[in-house]
Amino acid sequence: MHSLLFPSPRTPVASAVLSLGLFMPLHQASAQAQTSSVAQAIRFEIAAQPVAAALDQFARQAGLQLALDPTLVQGRQAPALQGPYAVRAGLETLLQGSGLQGRMEGGMLTVQRQIQMSARSLEEITVNANQLGEITEGSGSYTPGSIATATRLVLTPRETPQSVSVITRQKMDDFQLNSIDQVMEHTPGVSVVTYDSERTTYYARGFAINNFQYDGIPMLRDSAYSAGNTLSDTVIYDRIEVLKGASGLLTGSGDPGATINLVRKKPTQDFQGHASVGGGRWGSYRGELDLGGALNAAGNVRGRAVVAQQKKNTQQDHYSRDSTVFYGIVEADLGPRTLLTLGADHQNNKPMGSTWGGIALLDANGNFNDMPRSFNNGARWSRWEQYTRTGFATLEHSFDSGWVAKLQLNRQTNGYDSNLGSAAAGFPNPADGTGTSMWAGKYVGHTTSNAADLYASGPLQLGGREHELVLGASMTNRRWKNQGWWDTGSYDKNIGDYYQWRGNVPMPAWGVAPDFSNDETTRERGLYATARWNLRDDLKLITGGRWSSYVNRAQLLDESGVFVPYLGVVYDFHPTYSAYASYSGIFKPQSVQDAQGHTLDPLEGTNYELGIKAEFWDGKLNASAAVFQLQQDNYAVETGGMTPSGGTAYRAIQGVKTRGYELEVSGQLSPGWQIQAGFSHGIARQQGQRVSTLTPSNQFSLYTSYRLGGRLQGLTLGGGARWQDKTWGDISTPSGTPMKHTVQSYWVLDAMARYEFSKQLSASVSISNLLDKKYYTIFNWYSTYTWGAPRSVNISVNYKF
Structure with a gap:
């Protein structure tokens, strides 16, 4: 069994540490303090997130050392734990429904599989993570824990030697980004050119983005007579990663601007x-x-x-x-x-x-x-x-x-x-x-x-x-x-x-x-x-x-x-x-x-x-x-x-x-x-x-x-x-002599609000183009232009099971 020791002062992204199987000390405390803390009521402040990160925070807040097998926690999520709990009760709450159980002995916290009874035999359950990086759903974060878009290696953003922008599930939910077009508008360094009511093209570093991936599988966009991948609804994705620069290592043919990787949602252990x-x-x-x-x-x-x-x-x-x-x-x-x-x-x-x-x-x-x-x-x-x-x-x-x-x-x-x-x-x-x-x-x-x-x-x-x-x-x-x-x-x-x-x-x-x-x-x-x-x-x-x-x-x-x-x-x-x-x-x-x-x-x-x-x-x-x-x-x-x-x-x-x-x-x-x-x-x-x-x-x-x-x-x-700077292109004219047409720079402001009536029920409002800015993009091949969307207000009600 590969184990990890988690002390507390410094935790590089927990999921990346787990997936790489590195040993890293994260907390030192006296055995006496560790033992006494188990019986005390401690106020925990742990957000809903992957089990690995939640256990890391739990151990640090409870004054325990954590020994953990990485394969046990991959793909599992933990609920929020907030308020005063006895340590044992808090641990049981954190692991509830995960198929795991915790054990505390001598200031050490270990985690193992629960024994599942079936009609035939006792069975061990292991859930893997598909080697795609850390799931962002439920993390509440605008940044990922780990990704694998650039090299197939599961690395943290800091460990990846290339620029990567990630739109997480939380950000998509906050701003009601239900289309790939909306996601690209929110992605740093990506611009969107609208051709007509059905077609858009994305650009990064001066080049069109035609390389898409689905869970890391390359799929070249061909939009000669269709919108290709740009009409995809985001409801099925956990996150959308944009790898900047050339990506020929995994995509093969393509352009050197960027590659878009759409990572699908995964099943959960609990309903x-x-x-x-x-x-x-x-x-x-x-x-x-x-x-x-x-x-x-x-x-x-x-x-x-x-x-x-x-x-x-x-x-x-x-x-x-x-x-x-x-x-x-x-x-x-x-x-x-x-x-x-x-x-x-x-x-x-x-x-x-x-x-x-x-x-x-x-x-x-x-x-x-x-x-x-x-x-x-x-x-x-x-x-x-x-x-x-x-x-x-x-x-x-x-x-x-x-x-x-x-x-x-x-x-x-x-x-x-x-x-x-x-x-x-x-x-x-x-x-x-x-x-x-x-x-x-x-x-x-x-x-x-x-x-x-x-x-x-x-x-x-x-x-x-x-x-x-x-x-x-x-x-x-x-x-x-x-x-x-x-x-x-x-x-x-x-x-x-x-x-x-x-x-x-x-x-x-x-x-x-x-x-x-x-x-x-x-x-x-x-x-x-x-x-x-x-x-x-x-x-x-x-x-x-x-x-x-x-x-x-x-x-x-x-x-x-x-x-x-x-x-x-x-x-x-x-x-x-x-x-x-x-x-x-x-x-x-x-x-x-x-x-x-x-x-x-x-x-x-x-x-x-x-x-x-x-x-x-x-x-x-x-x-x-x-x-x-x-x-x-x-x-x-x-x-x-x-x-x-x-x-x-x-x-x-x-x-x-x-x-x-x-x-x-x-x-x-x-x-x-x-x-x-x-x-x-x-x-x-x-x-x-x-x-x-x-x-x-x-x-x-x-x-x-x-x-x-x-x-x-x-x-x-x-x-x-x-905000984006001015753009221009050569267009046709009535005289037949091409000329340059300039689109001036513009700002677009957006806003959102959400109120949680309970853990299950919430209502959200999202306002796009808050100041109703009038702007357009040009399609220079046809010498046509398309207006950007005026101010719009969207209201939604969400109930969690």
């Missing part, structure tokens, strides 16, 4: 759940039901089911979207050291009055076309229905040696069925509204992605020290099938007076056969390895690499034997502070050709990063400061010529560089006071000229909440602000 209903401005409403717990008496089979229904109405005339989400997951302990997980999710999005592209940016005179925020350029019949179907399975086994083997399988289908009509083409004449016509198209298709990842991780003894090693292999097959109709023949696309447009036009008579179709399969394979070398107690070196292949026959792409390196070092120069440096890479095949008809080499990205991280108050507060440089080589630019097949010819140049810095702090400033704040600065240049100007050079965000005490106990107040 728990919540039901909530709410509504907001413009007649929107939402309902949720989330239930989880053991499915048998022994507790070795656990499940969770989540359902949410939302009707979203906005400021836009004749627009609405109905969304339905189902999620189910089951965990089964096949043995004391083997965990099987099966799950699925299902989401439908059915809008009406969808826009396709935004509002025409300029009028016929070349001036800004300032339309009301309620203006909807979509036809009333225009719809962009989308759906997601996901099934996943995980098998994990822990060996006596401390090694863990894990197989993950994921199958996801993103589909769409659209009839689109939008008054977005042309430049309206301000005198009579003429000069504008419709875009009209019908698209039906889906992308099915099958992914598998197999890896083993564990300790490695070398040079008298224990190190960590990860060896893995992954594969992904993506097949995109699409049919499109765009030739509407005699259909009249002229809309008449643009300023009187209300979307009342007939739908085109689409042809029986599509005008074009697509059927493409992309295959990616990879072998990866990561090692964390314990050079000294205060110095860790992380080395790794990935050997990748990428094949898409339809695009004549076949890249194999590509090596993507990873290197990081972390030096603890103070009990609170660490300095780090990292180098990571990524590559992305591209289908464009040169004048001779040769496909350009893949884009290659690198990320250099230097920084300092700090961990305060036993990991309850994390802070970081980083400087970075990103570079893309083999960047494609037009030559002005043509390819042999008649397409536009490109040439590869070496160098789009982005340099900048980032600051972030997240977690608990004091009991009941949570914060997440960040500032980012980055400028991208190509041969000395600014590029990626649709993303802001500077961004700031700060969100905080505070739980009041005394007579106002039960009340939580919060708020925040986000």
